[in-house]
Each structure stands twice: as structure tokens, then as C-alpha cells.
Amino acid sequence: MLEVNAPAKPEAALVAALGRHSIVLVGMMGAGKSSVGRRLAARLGLTFVDADTEIEAAAGMSIADIFAAHGEAYFRSGEARVIARLLESGPAVIATGGGAFMREETRNRIRDKAVSIWLKADVEIIMKRVKRRADRPLLQTEDPVATVSRLLEAREPVYRTADLTIGSRDVPHDRVVDECIDALRARLCADAPSAQPTTDGISVTP
Numbered sequence: 001m002l003e004v005n006a007p008a009k010p011e012a013a014l015v016a017a018l019g020r021h022s023i024v025l026v027g028m029m030g031a032g033k034s035s036v037g038r039r040l041a042a043r044l045g046l047t048f049v050d051a052d053t054e055i056e057a058a059a060g061m062s063i064a065d066i067f068a069a070h071g072e073a074y075f076r077s078g079e080a081r082v083i084a085r086l087l088e089s090g091p092a093v094i095a096t097g098g099g100a101f102m103r104e105e106t107r108n109r110i111r112d113k114a115v116s117i118w119l120k121a122d123v124e125i126i127m128k129r130v131k132r133r134a135d136r137p138l139l140q141t142e143d144p145v146a147t148v149s150r151l152l153e154a155r156e157p158v159y160r161t162a163d164l165t166i167g168s169r170d171v172p173h174d175r176v177v178d179e180c181i182d183a184l185r186a187r188l189c190a191d192a193p194s195a196q197p198t199t200d201g202i203s204v205t206p
Contacts, residue, residue, distance in 0.1 A: 011043055011044050011045070011181065013185070013189050014044065014181065014184055014185050014188060014189060015044050015045065015046065015091070017188035017189050018090075018091050018115070018188065019091070020090050020091055020113075021090055021091055021113060021114050021115060022086070022087060022090035022091050022092045022093065022094050022113060022114040022115075023040065023044075023046075023091075023092075023093045023094070023114060023115050023116075023117065023180075023184070024087075024094045024096060024110050024114040024115070024116045024117070025037050025040075025093070025094065025095045025096065025116075025117050025119055026096055026100070026101040026110075026116055026117070026118050026119070026159060026162055027098065027118050027119040027120060027121065027159060027168065028098045028121055028126050028148070028151065028152060028155065029097075029098045029126065029130055030121060030125065030126040030127070030128075030129035030130040031098075031119040031120070031121040031125075031126065031168045032119055032121070032129075032168045032173060032176065033095035033096065033119055034050050034095045035173050036119060036168070036173050036176050036177055036180065037050070037093045037094070037095040038093075039173055039174060039177045040093050040177050040180055040181070041092070041093035043177060043181065044093070044181075046091055046092050046093050047092040047093070048092065048093045048094075048095070049086055049092050049093070049094045049095070050094075050095045051079065051082055051083055051086060051094060051095060051096045051097060051100065052095075052097050054082050054086065055075075055078060055079055055082050055097075058078065058082055059078060063075065063097075066078070072099075076099065076100075076103060079097060079099075079100055079103075079106075080100075080103055080105055080106050083096060083100060083106055083109065083110075084106075084109055087109055087110065087113040087114060088113070090113060090114065094114070098151070098155070099155075101116070101155075101158060101159060101162070102155060102158055107158070107161070115163050115164070115184065115187065115188070116162040116163045116164070117162060117163065117164045117165070117166055117180055117183070117184075118159045118160065118162035118164070118165045118166070119166055119167075119168040119176070120159070120165055120166065120167050120168060121167075121168040121169070122152075122169075123145065123148050123149050123152060125168060125169060125170065126148050126152075127144070127145055127148060163187065164180070164183045164184070164187065166179050166180055166183060167179075
């Protein structure tokens with residue numbers, strides 16, 4: 001009796017298309033990179049890595065303490081080194097800090113070694129998610145809303161250069177993961193139907 005192989009799951013085809021490349025989530029603090037990243041990695045059977053956690057492990061201190069003791073420039077240099085190491089160990093799903101993608105050296109490495117997804121969140125969503133967190137060094141200001149608005153204005157033109165853009169909003173994280181997978185399949189799998197734009201705005205950078 002002939003055995004008929006079951007069709008590969010879409011997730012399996014996507015992982016095969018990735019090869020040694022990773023998926024890197026970029027975007028502002030509070031955009032959901034870690035929460036979405038964990039779920040996305042689980043769906044794809046890949047390792048999830050939080051770059052901030054890896055930085056803290058490498059430094060032996062919290063990010064807030066690194067900022068306080070050494071300043072942002074020192075932190076960014078260490079962040080770039082850690083992300084470079086993680087990209088050499090793919091495939092994985094990697095969540096990056098909000099400022100990581102602003103460094104040209106890091107963007108170039110991500111472009112070579114990964115597919116990048118910008119989780120796009122507006123100021124209201126970001127503040128709702130981070131207002132109870134006391135460990136955000138860049139928000140230790142008199143007016144955190146103004147700080148987030150300023151950071152968004154400066155960073156969004158760079159975030160837009162990511163390979164894919166997925167809206168991060170008040171919906172279940174699993175729905176955002178579904179959209180990530182659809183967009184990744186449309187980009188990487190030749191036989192996949194093109195991702196249909198939604199009112200939330202899935203987009204692909206040419």
C-alpha cells in the first residue's frame with residue numbers, strides 16, 4: 001500500500017524557507033515584541049530570544065543599571081554586539097530593544113541574516129502598556145508621553161525600512177502572530193498567496 005505524505009503545514013514550509021535566517025522583531029517599547037515573539041516562535045518551533053535579557057545576562061546587571069552606570073552609548077555598543085552574536089546562531093525569533101534598529105550596523109546585519117518585522121504601535125497603545133513599568137530608562141522624564149511621541153517621530157522613518165510591518169493594537173496577540181505568519185509566508189514562500197492588506201495595515205517593504 002502506498003503511503004501518501006500529508007501536506008506540510010504552512011508553518012513547516014515557512015521554517016524551511018527561512019533556512020538559517022532568523023525573524024527579528026523591531027519597534028518601540030510596549031509594541032509587544034516579546035509577547036508576540038514568544039508565540040510566534042512556539043508556532044514555528046523555533047527558539048525565542050529576548051535581546052534585552054541576553055544583554056543583561058552578558059553584563060551581569062539590569063539595563064536600567066547599565067544606563068545609570070555607563071550611559072546610553074555604552075549600552076548601544078553592547079547591544080549591537082549581542083544582536084550580532086544572536087544573528088549568527090539562527091534560525092530563531094529575536095525581540096530587540098526599541099533603539100536597536102536605529103544603529104546602521106545592526107540594521108545591516110539584520111538585513112543580511114534575518115527577516116525583520118516592525119510591530120507598529122501608536123503612542124496611546126505604548127503608554128497603556130508601559131505606564132506601570134519602572135524599568136524603562138528612556139521614560140524617566142517629567143513628561144513620558146512627550147518623550148514617547150518624540151522617540152516615535154525620530155524612529156518611525158527607520159522602522160519603516162523593516163521588511164514587514166504589522167500593526168500592534170488591542171487585539172489578542174495570537175491574531176498578531178497569525179498576521180506575522182501570513183506576511184512571512186507571502187514574502188518567503190513562492191507558492192503562498194499574497195497577504196491581503198487589512199484595515200490594520202499589513203505591509204511589505206519592497
